[in-house]
Amino acid sequence: MGITKLADLIRGDAPGSITYKEIGDYTGKIIALDTSIIVNQFRSAVPNLTLSLLGVFYRTLTFLEHDIKPVFVFDGDPPEQKRAVLEKRAQSAGWSSSQRSHTVSSKTREVLRLLQLLGVPCVQAPGDAEAFCAQLVRSGAVDAVASEDMDTLAFGGTVLLRQLNAKRVSEVTEYSLPKLLEILQLTQKEFVDLCILLGCDYCDKIAGLGPSRALKLIQQHRTIEDVMLNINRKTHPVPVGWQYQAARRLFLDSPGSEPPPLQWSEPNEKELVNFLCQEKHLREEKVTKDGDGGVRQNLSPQEEGERGEKKGRRQTDESGRILSCDTEKTVCRSRRIHRQKATED
DNA sequence: ACTCTGCCTCAAGACGTT
DNA sequence: TTGAGGCAGAGT
DNA sequence: AACGTCC
Structure with missing residues (x-):
């Protein structure tokens, strides 16, 4: 999940786009969260399902204690391109996809119930939750997106927070997309092409091109099309039927759904x-x-x-x-x- | 020399007590 | 299970 | 900081 090695690339080539904060710095802010990421985190950490609910409960309380207004974004129907990845993932887990989607939905129902009782808004994304989170922060409906994977930046999310729940100070990392683009001297479109070359969930990548060369190539040639014209097709063969254009559209096109009204109330x-x-x-x-x-x-x-x-x-x-x-x-x-x-x- | 890949290992939440 | 960090080796 | 418990 996410963009392969993007965090490393940013740390190495654009450290100026990162600032180190702590959770208290976000008092009063509205923060969108990808619910499935959160739930999966707890699910992998504790085997017990009820305990992962407790984790969601505690973490949400921590936000509220810091006067942070969380918005929980739920996944909608995954885009067509992602289905291949999801299938592969479910298959390697030994699950049929129908089984998987059923368990997930019953799980998410309980999470939804809990969050409703906590009085925090829950919204359904039209498609990928990450994409909708990005749109929310870009449009100003929320102040930041808290997530563990880097997709948000490719989707145009302007402020990304990682490790928001870190206990120790200065462990929350804030990524600024505008700063990142300025430092790398890329437009958002070019940055999306870079992310595709790095490797994303929506299509293959060109084998043999890693972060370092991908960045240089994009900075030099600006588009995947021009990059393809300037690499050795023998040593770096382009995947057959490469769906990079569909992936590009996915990152660049807005999900389209308007930001819903957000409302917080006291926990029941x-x-x-x-x-x-x-x-x-x-x-x-x-x-x-x-x-x-x-x-x-x-x-x-x-x-x-x-x-x-x-x-x-x-x-x-x-x-x-x-x-x-x-x-x-x-x-x-x-x-x-x-x-x-x-x-x- | 530098870059990419593969293979390995490990840890992954949050709380309270000591 | 996945991702991240360390280290080997092959490729450019 | 390290550890045991949560169910």
Whole structure:
């Protein structure tokens, strides 16, 4: 997944486009997240499915504690080009793709439920979640995209955050696409061609061309077409039926769907506890606070995305738009957090 | 000399206690 | 499972 | 920092 070796290339050839931050630097910001990446992270880290739900729960709380407004983006139908990769992946995992999609959807339903109860907006991407995240940050609907893979930059996402959940300071890395393009002296179009040469999810690459040569070739010849005219076709054969043009369109064309209204509301503590403890049989002390702590300032529902949509503590739309729940209660753990901060200070 | 590839290994979440 | 880092070897 | 637990 992602663009092969792009992170290395940036670190080596355009370190000026990277800044090192910490999570507290994003207080007040709206941040889009690729939900499937998050879920997969937890799924590979802990074998148990319920525990990965708990991971999503904790991580979301961490955002809220820092007064960060998360937007969870869910994958839509994968584009045609990606199907080959998905098939291959599912096959090597020994799963049929229909099996896979069913399990995923039941899993994502639970994640969706949890996130709704937490009062954070969940949106369905028209296609690839990464692509939609990129569009959201490009249009200004969100301030940044937090993801572990580099696709976002190829899709034109202007601000990418990696390791946002890092515990230690200065471990969050922020990539600036405008700075990157300026340093590399590339246009977005040229950068997309570079990413295709590096290797992406949507088509093959030219064997024998790695990061170093790919960058030099693109900087010199500007397009894949011109690169192909200037390399040794014998030593670097172009893949037969190479679908690079389709991949290019995928990266450059906007998904098209308008940014939906984003709305945050207070967590529905009662249902949250019910869901996690009753349905999922988690220990209550892992989920709830003990007393009735002060309401947290960060969850003020009257603030919203600058891009529009005023109030409305309405909820709903079952077809995957925004759902929100309203409660007056504060979220678990907040009390403990407050105590910790008090003792630290 | 430099670049790319393949093969290897490892670790991957978040929390609390010590 | 995947990705990232280290090291071998073959290619340019 | 290292370790054990979460279910």
